Amino acid sequence: MRGVKVSLFGFGNVGKAVARVLLEKERFFRERYGIALKVVSVADTSGVVWLPEGIDLQEVLLVKETFGKLSAWTNDYEVYNFTPEEAVEDIDADIVIDVTNDRNAWGWHLAALREGKAVVTSNKPPLAFHYAELVGEAEKRDVPYLFEATVMAGTPVIGILRENLLGDTVRRIEAVLNATTTFILSRMEQGRTFEEALKEAQSLGIAERDPSGDVLGIDAGYKATILHCVAFGPITFREAMVKGIDGISQEKVKEARSRDRTVRLVAVVEKGKVIVEPREVSLDSPLAVESHENAAVIKTDLLGELAIKGAGAGLKETASGVVSDVIKAALRIA
Numbered sequence: 001m002r003g004v005k006v007s008l009f010g011f012g013n014v015g016k017a018v019a020r021v022l023l024e025k026e027r028f029f030r031e032r033y034g035i036a037l038k039v040v041s042v043a044d045t046s047g048v049v050w051l052p053e054g055i056d057l058q059e060v061l062l063v064k065e066t067f068g069k070l071s072a073w074t075n076d077y078e079v080y081n082f083t084p085e086e087a088v089e090d091i092d093a094d095i096v097i098d099v100t101n102d103r104n105a106w107g108w109h110l111a112a113l114r115e116g117k118a119v120v121t122s123n124k125p126p127l128a129f130h131y132a133e134l135v136g137e138a139e140k141r142d143v144p145y146l147f148e149a150t151v152m153a154g155t156p157v158i159g160i161l162r163e164n165l166l167g168d169t170v171r172r173i174e175a176v177l178n179a180t181t182t183f184i185l186s187r188m189e190q191g192r193t194f195e196e197a198l199k200e201a202q203s204l205g206i207a208e209r210d211p212s213g214d215v216l217g218i219d220a221g222y223k224a225t226i227l228h229c230v231a232f233g234p235i236t237f238r239e240a241m242v243k244g245i246d247g248i249s250q251e252k253v254k255e256a257r258s259r260d261r262t263v264r265l266v267a268v269v270e271k272g273k274v275i276v277e278p279r280e281v282s283l284d285s286p287l288a289v290e291s292h293e294n295a296a297v298i299k300t301d302l303l304g305e306l307a308i309k310g311a312g313a314g315l316k317e318t319a320s321g322v323v324s325d326v327i328k329a330a331l332r333i334a
């Protein structure tokens with residue numbers, strides 16, 4: 001049995017979902033892969049709980065759910081006031097998981113890689129702005145830097161592009177990468193105005209209180225930028241041309257439907273080019289997704305056209321991508 005030490009940063013929706021999977025499937029990972037994962041630290045914005053012998057995940061989940069912050073846990077564990085940089089440098093871990101929403105996390109990703117630690121993340125901005133530095137550092141040190149869950153949650157589009165199709169030249173990717181906009185556009189097809197559909201999405205918890213990241217196309221733009229980086233080489237979000245769905249009229253959406261077409265927020269990625277904008281797609285296209293699904297159509301010189309469709313959000317679904325990367329990293333470093 002190989003023991004692998006894990007530092008978990010971020011204990012919100014995804015962080016807790018990841019902890020639950022690590023807890024519930026511990027035996028499966030031991031039996032199937034011969035790996036014993038030990039979480040030695042868990043961090044939220046209130047502090048870092050650190051125990052080299054391994055943290056009781058059931059207890060840490062209970063504390064976060066009861067008190068809302070890890071710093072409330074003072075009975076059995078020390079809570080440290082480390083910055084993430086200090087934590088990745090001082091805590092002895094093999095894998096750093098970043099499931100925070102810290103936009104500046106690229107700095108401590110880099111610090112972790114420099115320490116020879118593998119990094120697994122679902123956090124998009126570090127990759128959308130600093131892909132070249134991060135992947136360059138990981139390659140230089142020969143440590144895994146894995147980010148499956150940044151695009152299409154656990155649906156393994158990154159894995160396909162990074163680990164398969166290695167002899168293919170990717171020509172073009174078209175994808176629907178944001179489920180909130182799909183929900184709003186579907187509701188507009190059914191007769192709601194944009195504002196009504198957005199309000200409904202917010203009341204159901206599908207859209208955030210500040211919905212601009214989704215509605216203005218920024219989230220899809222980050223994801224499309226990451227797809228470009230993997231398929232064609234580094235680019236940053238600043239070079240992406242992004243238009244959201246905020247200007248779209250109910251008439252246009254309904255009229256498209258009457259012609260057996262549907263409007264979706266589509267990302268088009270080609271060498272040197274990232275475009276995200278509302279586009280009409282045919283109802284029989286793989287891109288005519290509904291609900292929380294995402295889809296990508298990858299065109300290559302050898303394989304031709306490959307479509308992949310699956311969950312693009314959701315907690316279990318995102319944890320699937322994160323934990324898969326954790327196992328990959330563990331198998332590589334153990």
Ligand SMILES: NC(=O)c1ccc[n+]([C@@H]2O[C@H](COP(=O)([O-])OP(=O)(O)OC[C@H]3O[C@@H](n4cnc5c(N)ncnc54)[C@H](OP(=O)(O)O)[C@@H]3O)[C@@H](O)[C@H]2O)c1
Binds near residue numbers: 068
């Ligand atoms: N939800 C999804 O379906 C989904 C899908 C794919 C990717 N993602 C990405 O996954 C990440 C997490 O999403 P989420 O839904 O879990 O967000 P969330 O519920 O808002 O949780 C974010 C967590 O990060 C913590 N945090 C922020 N900055 C930190 C820092 N510097 N050090 C330590 N902890 C820090 C927060 O602490 P507090 O608890 O103290 O606020 C919180 O626990 C985001 O980057 C998101 O874009 C989410």
